[in-house]
Amino acid sequence: MSRFRLCVLGARSAPKRYCQPAKASGISRAKPLAGLCLVAGWLVAGLPVESQSQRSIGGVVTSSDGKPLEGAAVSTRAEGSTMTTSVWTNQQGEYSFPPLPDGRYRMWAQAVRFTLTRAEQTLAVGKEVRQNFTLPPYADVWRQLDDIEWFESLPDDTPEDRGMPGRMKRVLHYNCGTCHNSGYLFAKRFSAADWELIHTHMSNLTSRADPPYDDEGITNKARETEYTDEAPGGGTFASPMLDAGGKPLGAQKRLMEFYKKDIIAYLTRVRGPEAYPMAWRTLPRPTGDAANIVVTEYDVPEGGTLNRLDPKTGRMTQFTLGRDGGTARNDTPAYYLNEYRNGSDWSRGIRNQFQEIGQHDLKVGRDGYVYLPPGIGRDLDPQGNVWFSGAGGGVKFDVKAETFTVYPLPKGWEGFENGKGVDSQGRFWAATAAGAYRLDPRTGQYTLFPSVTPLGRPYGLTVDREDKAWFAQIAVDKIGYVDGRTGDVGEVTLPPIADEPMTDEDRKTERGWTWNQPIYGKGPRRLQADPRGDYVWASSYFGGLLSRIHIRTKQLTEYKLPGPYRFGNPYEPVVDKNGIVWVSMSNADLLARFDPRTERFTFYPIPTRGHNARNIDVDNTPAIPEVWVPYQAGGKVARVQFRTNPAR
Template identity: 25%
Template sequence: MSRNLRLTLALVLGGALLVLAACAGRDQGAAPQTAAEPVRSADWIAALPEGPTRRQVVLGCTPCHQLGLPVAHRNTLEDWRVVVARMKKIDDDLDLALIPLDAEQLAQWLSKNARMPKQGFSVPVAQADIREYPAGPKKAFYHDMAVTAGRAWIADYFGNKLYGVNVESGAVETYDIPVNVAPGKPGGAHQIDITRDGMLWITFTKSEQVMRFDPGTKEFRVYNGFEKGGNVQYFVVDADRYMYQDAGGGVWMTHFAREILSRLDPKTGEITVYTTPRTEHVKEKGVHLYAAVADSQGRLWYTETHGNRLGVLDPKTGKASEFDMPEPWSGPKRLAIDKDDVLWIPELATGKISVYDTRAGKFIDRLTLPIPGDFPYGIRRNPYTGDLWITGSGSDSLYRLDPKTKKFTIYRLPRAGAYTRTVSFTENGDIWTNYASFPNFHTRGPSEPQGMDTGVVVRLRPK
């Protein structure tokens, strides 16, 4: 079902009227919009003065949510002090160390420089049929998603449940996840991905576990024994967007808080730890070894988001090397690799895509997203077309990038605050994602001034 329907949501915050657009199941015209464009998070960020402080604000806040409504609409120094103190407390409580800036200096800088634009940035958008599927409760956090076995899967970070949405009917299956935590405590479901045999895999940052879920038998296999306090983060993926498995069948993952990578033997459960140059030489959680991909030689290329580095581990030698990104505080995030072993690296804090040729050993290009102020969280390569899909996490958008022509196509998502982290693909051409803001209620529909009532999986069908 497709409805040519445009809805507006007017929110009054702090005495100012802000109009946000949201659409359900809409067709999107491929021409510049003539009506006043709603203000989005990217517009607010673009209005800040460029420099190290702005980049650190983006690096400190946008890994969890947009810097738009309701966070960014503040007028006084005291207002900003309250917001910064609250965010720093959450950062400390979750033990993430995302916000290293001095709280008072940051509040003063925001009070001086932060202004909400009157109108958003207008761009041509492409046509798509977009459908949303509810799954899971409102007070939850759904970091990631993947599609396999005719289901779009999301997991609740705090509630320790797995939800499978039937891609045809929207019917939802619910499974309790056997995490090793006390009742009521979060297991920390983080990345969800699949291996070539269709198995679903999940990392758990809090319970320090990895699990494999068989969509056929509905059974979990639990893997324990990972580095304590390491914060299991992301599986290493390949150019086809599957989890990378080496010649011995091993799967690999990064650890956010210890600057290490691990190899897991799925048959025996044996875990092997590999160190990097910063494993023993930086303050805990100071660098954030993040995502990783495997090239055709089996080398593992990884990003350090706050360390601002790109690294490579050669499993044959067990040695890793690293080098700086072209610009400071760029924030390399969730990268992709293509069939030519070229890396496509989203820079969270700059709105750019760095392109690195692993065979030549050099950066060969740097692209700028067409929406100023946007922060790309992740890139995924579509194995069926070769296109690269980028999350416009600050602009309520998804981008499709043709790697040959370097042309971007923009698809707007239906809701205000439509923060996304990844995409998944099906052979029929559908693109899948989910709204992944923490907190969940930052994403809003026209009838939801207090935020979404559920988790939401999104299917985008380009036209």
């Protein structure tokens, strides 16, 4: 199928991005249609066109005393649809949805400290519908809390804090927060004996992924050497810690055991049998620009395979790699829906058992579709094909032919770690335990580029516009890089946290690994290069900050997330065409925007409780870029659109 044909289709029914490749490639017949495609795509895609006459459903949200509620979320979903649209009220309590298709709609409005209230409406052609909501107060506010509101509400001056305000919040954040949203943990209350049982269970679990005894097969095979280091960063642990059988404890279990008494005592104190006099501190509701958005959520089908989303219709198409290497296409994938589980009702609390069980990755294609690959890590090649990993190697999905190609790793080589990228030459990069792999798809040959610091636990990976591959080393607070043109390797070190109080013993704890970290650590996890600029942006999951590194000078600048947002687990930063950095938040139902020019953060609401976003993407096609957010919990992906009409 030619690009020209795609553009013609776009003029009739497909999103406007279909026109972009044709225009870029200079196909002359496509150019006159580009504007038409843009307008048609804009209209049919239901973008937030700001026109009073096109409002479909609007109204006012008030509290029981009749006062307007600003920043309340109002959501709607048509019968039989897999799409949910959400907007937020303005200062007068007013809300308005963008144009919606005709149909029967369920609606609900909610805000923390208020009772979710439901309504139903029918939309007919040209009809503007008014639906007002009155929200009664809600008593059990703890059930509705966002994850970082839990951290805001927890005490920070208990005996276990040892005179260091907020120490225990950070101990729990660094030892539990990789696998559990804070609301999932803190909504529970147990006796001391049961907290100890749970701690023991978790400590045993975390030790299974500890270097050097873990199952991840650290670096021996890839380096083809016998590897004797045991501590993250190399060497051996400075202080011996042995288990009951005399076996050295690994990096993560050491931290779990070091903090065991304090963790159990603190949890029993604040979430034990005796009700602790908790002061529930909730974040201000969104106002101004932060409330002036439209979030469209699309349900994700079951099945760990590649889904392709048509944003206009919400239709998902599944592609599965068969055992014979063939590709199966399914245009009617199965959904499993339970509204009590999907986070749409905040009073149902944080749902997920583990953080990483849902849709982790997402990539906006160049063909008008959004791709939801399985696994962790993805990128597009210069032709717009989707790359990810699976089946023992790198996987390319040819978006035109709709076929998979697997490029297997050589037998005996270490597997991939989390990050994946593609450089300007179409070469596939992947993080691995020893550093980074590069695959040349023309030959199928992989090359290993070892990291400078061993045992740093390479995690996220990105490729900058000069073909340097950058990878976060989460265990040692370093960002490694490989110059794809010269093969040179190097790294940038993030300094330890110095602005948060901790004891001398805390500072003496040794490095952790993926799941557990010392509270002076930062934990760089995901990173993305600005495709048009000279910086790589990395997020530090544990430390709650963004790091900016110049791709040539390696100059490092850090920006800490303010106040309570520090506990939001900033995940992946992605830079849009205007240089704005968008950051997913996996421990806050927010999307962060960082403007490097003003060095200010803005936080936009996500309407699903405990959504746990991971690898996001930006669609730069519209005049105002849109952000796409996959949810690890709730079974959805979301499109965030920014409105321009302050009055809505």
